[in-house]
Amino acid sequence: MTRLVYDGTFEGLLTAVYEIYERKLTTVKLEKGEYNINGLFENLIQVTTNEVRAIRVLNGLKQKLSPIGIQRLYIAHLAGIENDDDTIVSFIRYAFDYNRNIEDDYGNKHVLRISKVVGMMRREKHRMEAFVRFQKLKDKTYYAAIQPDFNVLPLLIKHFKNRYADQKWIIYDIKREYGLYYDLHDAEFISLEFSSVKGANNVMAAFSEDEEIYQHLWKNYFNSVNIPARKNTKLHLRHIPKRYWKHLTEKI
Amino acid sequence: MIEARITEKLNILADAAKYDVSCASSGSKRKNENKGLGNASNGICHSYTEDGRCVSLLKILLTNHCIFDCAYCVSRKTNDIKRAAFTVQEVVDLTINFYRRNYIEGLFLSSGIFKDADYTMERLVRIAKKLRTEHNFNGYIHLKSIPGASDELTREAGLYADRLSVNLEMPTEAGLKLLAPDKNRQDMIDPMAFLNKEIIQRTEEKKLFKKAPMFAPAGQSTQVIIGATPENDNQILQTANYFYKNFNLKRVYYSGYVPVLADKRLPALNTSVPMVRENRLYQADWLLRNYGFKVDEIVNNQQPLLDLDIDPKLGWAIRNMQAFPVDINKADLQMILRVPGIGVQSAQKIVRARKFAKLNWDQLKKIGVAINRAKYFIICKSNEFERRDLTGTNIKQFILAESKSKYLKDVTTQLSIF
Numbered sequence A: 001m002t003r004l005v006y007d008g009t010f011e012g013l014l015t016a017v018y019e020i021y022e023r024k025l026t027t028v029k030l031e032k033g034e035y036n037i038n039g040l041f042e043n044l045i046q047v048t049t050n051e052v053r054a055i056r057v058l059n060g061l062k063q064k065l066s067p068i069g070i071q072r073l074y075i076a077h078l079a080g081i082e083n084d085d086d087t088i089v090s091f092i093r094y095a096f097d098y099n100r101n102i103e104d105d106y107g108n109k110h111v112l113r114i115s116k117v118v119g120m121m122r123r124e125k126h127r128m129e130a131f132v133r134f135q136k137l138k139d140k141t142y143y144a145a146i147q148p149d150f151n152v153l154p155l156l157i158k159h160f161k162n163r164y165a166d167q168k169w170i171i172y173d174i175k176r177e178y179g180l181y182y183d184l185h186d187a188e189f190i191s192l193e194f195s196s197v198k199g200a201n202n203v204m205a206a207f208s209e210d211e212e213i214y215q216h217l218w219k220n221y222f223n224s225v226n227i228p229a230r231k232n233t234k235l236h237l238r239h240i241p242k243r244y245w246k247h248l249t250e251k252i
Numbered sequence B: 001m002i003e004a005r006i007t008e009k010l011n012i013l014a015d016a017a018k019y020d021v022s023c024a025s026s027g028s029k030r031k032n033e034n035k036g037l038g039n040a041s042n043g044i045c046h047s048y049t050e051d052g053r054c055v056s057l058l059k060i061l062l063t064n065h066c067i068f069d070c071a072y073c074v075s076r077k078t079n080d081i082k083r084a085a086f087t088v089q090e091v092v093d094l095t096i097n098f099y100r101r102n103y104i105e106g107l108f109l110s111s112g113i114f115k116d117a118d119y120t121m122e123r124l125v126r127i128a129k130k131l132r133t134e135h136n137f138n139g140y141i142h143l144k145s146i147p148g149a150s151d152e153l154t155r156e157a158g159l160y161a162d163r164l165s166v167n168l169e170m171p172t173e174a175g176l177k178l179l180a181p182d183k184n185r186q187d188m189i190d191p192m193a194f195l196n197k198e199i200i201q202r203t204e205e206k207k208l209f210k211k212a213p214m215f216a217p218a219g220q221s222t223q224v225i226i227g228a229t230p231e232n233d234n235q236i237l238q239t240a241n242y243f244y245k246n247f248n249l250k251r252v253y254y255s256g257y258v259p260v261l262a263d264k265r266l267p268a269l270n271t272s273v274p275m276v277r278e279n280r281l282y283q284a285d286w287l288l289r290n291y292g293f294k295v296d297e298i299v300n301n302q303q304p305l306l307d308l309d310i311d312p313k314l315g316w317a318i319r320n321m322q323a324f325p326v327d328i329n330k331a332d333l334q335m336i337l338r339v340p341g342i343g344v345q346s347a348q349k350i351v352r353a354r355k356f357a358k359l360n361w362d363q364l365k366k367i368g369v370a371i372n373r374a375k376y377f378i379i380c381k382s383n384e385f386e387r388r389d390l391t392g393t394n395i396k397q398f399i400l401a402e403s404k405s406k407y408l409k410d411v412t413t414q415l416s417i418f
């Protein structure tokens, strides 16, 4: 078994695949992070991300998979679930070894696992599209804090940019400490000072004048549409698990 | 002060609108091409009520003043309740401000009938027009077409709204006569027929001229209240089927009657909402629209009621044991879709995956098939499968014994006589 340590980027992972083929490795394990001194006596390779090599692997994949298939690998990697880097590598190796496109071979455990992970990512993305709650700040920027289970922020750009084209907005992932800022033209990744993040989230002083009114109206609306005779708490919790409540205006 | 007044109006007019169960905001394809606000495509549930229903739209009445006296409706004129009415601008402001905060997908606007149908409809249309033309709003708009409004107004509504709906309210004409003496069925069917004609014609035009304006791109829907009148499931689903076929409805919604009023024509106030039955109707409706079932396969004169203890797909399967077992590795998609325990996604995965190699139990399970139900109806790459010659009734018992139905505690068999 050979351990490959890489920088955690998708390019890095593709570079690792290059190494695997270059060195004809058989059983491998991927790890994110720095070179680990304890591994001195083991088979351990430090992968240095290399664009040229990554692109070679990517081009190879393009021969074997559909554009959607490749995108799914990218999404699965973004999920950042432990051990699933190995699934992605196994998937890629399976794709290279087989002489036809294998992305629908759900009988294969790697293909199936990738499809599961992509499904989980999609679900989280949809949840965020639903559960983002903007608060209007004094300078008319709409700010939302999120804490998604997975790193889905990059997948949210298109949706929010298309939808809120005429307002400035920030969506900030407080768990991963980075955000997206849209300035009426482009969306870019940003990172805020912790104090200002907290400020925007908690201090009413930063809100625009009508913010409180609309939050209040929305809470009222939410309570009015409930039909007590139909109460079904189990179903309610399945749709909005508790961990999302702290950012939902109507649930605070 | 103003804030308090708006809050009160919102409480009254959202409360009065909540019994209309349709919440869908999907099926449109309005893009944000003018760099304005919003778009409408797949529909998102932004929240869920404590009863588990999707909150997707700001669903309100423009007013709950009404000149009619429909027995099942909280807003009927003889009901002694607080009345309120929004101004056009108030509805516009609420919609825009809720939308900008990502609370909603858009607006679902209905209204009691004040003065007459045209007067009411004209205001609904004005709100939609203002949102579209003055605020560049591309979010979802669902307008209720008021029965009896002029064709001109209905047509204008179609130019601004994504979806229009006329509620049938009662599954049959007799039911309507009984509970809504002011209304007549023809007044509901006329605008549906008009809209259907208009939608077909506009879609044709749009094919020829890309620039032709959109007309109700999410089509029309309707709602029937169930459990307020004695119609059985066969009558209800036949009605739904008729409207799907003849008016190209996108959706029929089934709203289990919530007893809100004491009236000797209605179920008593302490009657519980027929939620299980409502759920079974939605499942049956789903089978009609997405699984290729014909309505007579699910209900008919011999079989007028849906089973409450099992879903209609399982019900069909155990009445049609001659169609099984299905060979997962050979059968066509349509047949696989009919197997209890296999949903649309799993069925599609099966059909794609089996091109690589025949599938076994373990793989089917991982793909997402509910084996504990499907096992009685399928064979796959394995020697182990159900060999006993079980009757439909046996299978039903086995499945019920194994699954703790979420409804089990409230299941009672439907009474054959109302």
Ligand code: SF4
Binding pocket: B066, B067, B068, B069, B070, B073, B074, B075, B076, B077, B111, B112, B113
């Ligand atoms: S016309 Fe509509 S609002 Fe008026 S009583 Fe009948 S159902 Fe209620």
